[in-house]
Amino acid sequence: MEEEARSQQVTKKKVAVLPWMRTPVDVSSFQNLPLTHLPSLNPRLEAALCNSGFDSLFPVQVAVWQETMGPGSFERDLCVNSPTGSGKTLAYALPIVQILSTRAVKCLRALVVLPTRDLALQVRDVFATIAPAVGLSVGLAVGQSSISEEISMLIERPKLEAGICYDPHHSISMEFQSAVDILVATPGRLMDHINNTKGFTLEHLRFLVVDETDRLLRESYQSWLPTVLQCTKSSVDGLFSYGGTSFGSLKTIRRFGVERGLKSKSSPRLMKMILSATLTQDPSKLSQLDLHHPLFLTAGKIRYKLPEHLQSFKLLCEPKMKPLYLVSLLQSLKGEKCIVFTSSVESTHRLCTLLKSFGDLGIKIKEYSGHQHQTMRTKTLRAFREGGIQVVVSSDAMTRGMDVEGVRNVINYDKPPYIKTYIHRAGRTARAGNSGRCFTLLHEDEVKQFKKLLKKADIDSCHVHTVSSDSIESLRSTYDSALEKLKESVEMEASKKRKHGFKLSSKTKSR
Numbered sequence: 001m002e003e004e005a006r007s008q009q010v011t012k013k014k015v016a017v018l019p020w021m022r023t024p025v026d027v028s029s030f031q032n033l034p035l036t037h038l039p040s041l042n043p044r045l046e047a048a049l050c051n052s053g054f055d056s057l058f059p060v061q062v063a064v065w066q067e068t069m070g071p072g073s074f075e076r077d078l079c080v081n082s083p084t085g086s087g088k089t090l091a092y093a094l095p096i097v098q099i100l101s102t103r104a105v106k107c108l109r110a111l112v113v114l115p116t117r118d119l120a121l122q123v124r125d126v127f128a129t130i131a132p133a134v135g136l137s138v139g140l141a142v143g144q145s146s147i148s149e150e151i152s153m154l155i156e157r158p159k160l161e162a163g164i165c166y167d168p169h170h171s172i173s174m175e176f177q178s179a180v181d182i183l184v185a186t187p188g189r190l191m192d193h194i195n196n197t198k199g200f201t202l203e204h205l206r207f208l209v210v211d212e213t214d215r216l217l218r219e220s221y222q223s224w225l226p227t228v229l230q231c232t233k234s235s236v237d238g239l240f241s242y243g244g245t246s247f248g249s250l251k252t253i254r255r256f257g258v259e260r261g262l263k264s265k266s267s268p269r270l271m272k273m274i275l276s277a278t279l280t281q282d283p284s285k286l287s288q289l290d291l292h293h294p295l296f297l298t299a300g301k302i303r304y305k306l307p308e309h310l311q312s313f314k315l316l317c318e319p320k321m322k323p324l325y326l327v328s329l330l331q332s333l334k335g336e337k338c339i340v341f342t343s344s345v346e347s348t349h350r351l352c353t354l355l356k357s358f359g360d361l362g363i364k365i366k367e368y369s370g371h372q373h374q375t376m377r378t379k380t381l382r383a384f385r386e387g388g389i390q391v392v393v394s395s396d397a398m399t400r401g402m403d404v405e406g407v408r409n410v411i412n413y414d415k416p417p418y419i420k421t422y423i424h425r426a427g428r429t430a431r432a433g434n435s436g437r438c439f440t441l442l443h444e445d446e447v448k449q450f451k452k453l454l455k456k457a458d459i460d461s462c463h464v465h466t467v468s469s470d471s472i473e474s475l476r477s478t479y480d481s482a483l484e485k486l487k488e489s490v491e492m493e494a495s496k497k498r499k500h501g502f503k504l505s506s507k508t509k510s511r
């Protein structure tokens with residue numbers, strides 16, 4: 001958050017835009033294009049896309065296709081700034097899979113980095129709908145399973161002759177092989193593999209995708225970016241040196257010269273693609289990516305653009321009345337899929353507990369936050385996707401990239417602090433050309449600030465949405481008892497935590 005605040009201040013100071021950002025390719029000048037009209041699309045990929053229900057490409061996908069498959073491709077890195085839900089994932093997945101489809105030998109050639117596990121799973125699924133059609137395999141490195149299980153999915157051990165034993169101490173001289181062509185990873189687990197997994201190498205990498213770039217650049221995650229860039233730099237002697245230290249053991253340096261499986265061809269340049277709905281323009285941040293002659297693709301002149309069919313509303317109420325207004329709004333939405341955003345993991349938990357204490361609202365509600373265990377989050381997400389849950393109360397954990405079909409409404413229970421937060425939260429609805437609504441609960445003091453915030457996305461007016469005063473009145477008595485139940489629940493949880501803490505500290509002492 002602090003970083004975001006700083007970046008907002010920098011924006012205010014009007015930092016000079018990098019020269020290559022001043023002459024972008026305008027994605028909004030492209031149209032949807034039927035797959036049958038897409039030049040040079042592999043027929044097996046076309047069939048796989050049709051089977052998954054895609055019969056045309058969205059504008060950003062057509063634009064990226066043109067820049068990667070057209071004349072002069074590979075000469076430049078791509079930076080894509082396109083609204084939420086516009087189809088950025090397939091925009092990079094399709095050309096990558098098409099280009100790699102001609103490979104002769106399996107090795108890791110494309111790496112996609114995402115900030116969270118759920119996002120990585122989502123992107124892996126997109127690759128999995130097309131890659132197998134051309135014989136490519138996709139791996140996942142997110143720390144979802146145990147590291148040994150993950151390694152066995154990513155690396156093929158050397159096949160030994162009968163009677164010869166595998167000696168881990170002499171394994172370096174043996175040929176490990178990548179079991180995947182494309183890897184989707186979160187930075188932490190990626191670093192684990194770079195540092196510790198025998199046979200894991202980035203030496204053959206042709207594509208590096210940094211999705212949700214501005215988010216990933218905000219945190220260093222054990223210096224994943226400089227490490228990956230160093231690992232993918234060509235080297236003549238094969239010795240890797242970073243930060244003054246040599247890591248001869250890190251067998252992940254990009255080889256100079258011939259590429260395995262493509263004998264006599266010189267190793268193609270590594271192409272980087274960076275994408276976001278709110279791509280940073282901060283030169284110091286972008287410089288970390290060491291971009292090569294970058295090409296900027298953006299949708300129109302407005303920097304922060306909302307989806308075309310998104311309607312924004314504000315709901316005015318007293319702070320202490322917010323839960324009542326929220327319940328009344330949820331009731332009026334009659335079980336339509338909805339995400340309610342709060343400002344923190346604590347308020348997510350409290351609000352969800354309070355909503356459940358209102359008794360039977362006829363809506364299934366669950367929370368989703370960074371404080372929960374991954375298995376719990378995955379379960380909630382699955383149920384939300386399948387329709388078993390209609391309302392998810394979330395901290396900012398669900399703000400970016402999450403794609404859940406049928407979400408018709410987003411509610412900002414707490415006002416988003418920055419326009420970027422508003423863009424990403426609101427962008428969980430009105431995806432893929434569908435319509436959606438974003439409601440923001442505000443008290444009077446916040447109205448002016450909110451107006452200023454929306455102005456940054458070129459939104460001049462935001463309609464006022466009202467809920468019926470009868471429904472508020474009818475909820476009042478339930479609200480009092482719900483507050484009582486919330487109090488009890490908070491006390492019970494606090495006492496559980498104290499007991500747990502006491503047990504832990506006595507265990508530590510006895511040890």
Ligand SMILES: Nc1ncnc2c1ncn2[C@@H]1O[C@H](COP(=O)(O)OP(=O)(O)OP(=O)(O)O)[C@@H](O)[C@H]1O
Nearest residue numbers: 054056057058084085086087088089277401403432
């Ligand atoms: N060509 C297409 N035809 C139909 N649907 C598509 C097409 N491309 C993508 N979609 C659908 O559009 C939705 C949004 O795609 P995606 O998640 O890639 O958007 P995004 O631009 O990455 O959004 P965000 O910025 O929020 O991450 C997904 O449900 C995806 O299946």
